[in-house]
Amino acid sequence: MTVEIKPCPNCTSTNLYKTERISAGGGYAPYYLPGLGKFLSSAKFDVVVCADCGLTRFFAREDACMRLKKSTQWRRI
Template sequence: MARHNPCPECRSTDLLVHDNIAARGTYGPDLLPGGSKWYAVPRMTAVVCRDCGHIRHFASKDTLEKLSADRNWKKVR
């Protein structure tokens, strides 16, 4: 994905991407609270830089729509 390239830390283009990661596990923290419904766990994409190890996470499009409708998420001003 062009928008993920290059790494914002070290400018490397040696990156790995993994789509469709569940943002909430059974015992782990909820990384995107408000993004889930009882039938659907919020999804995200991870991008890892193979040079410096910097990790970025991106919420999926439908998760973003759910977060926008959730009042606990405040717009940063």
């Protein structure tokens, strides 16, 4: 699956910055992707920030996305 990150959906800027493989938490951190990590390893996501308008987006990585369907902690809407 290819994710189209550019342009910014809010202001159409292409002045975007991304961090790689931030842990989705657990332990002392808020757990943003419950049920989608591996045993003893929380799911990871990339964070993309638009340098022009500040819109911040979280992209769960592909392995976490694939676990959504089977997870009991997520409900398709």
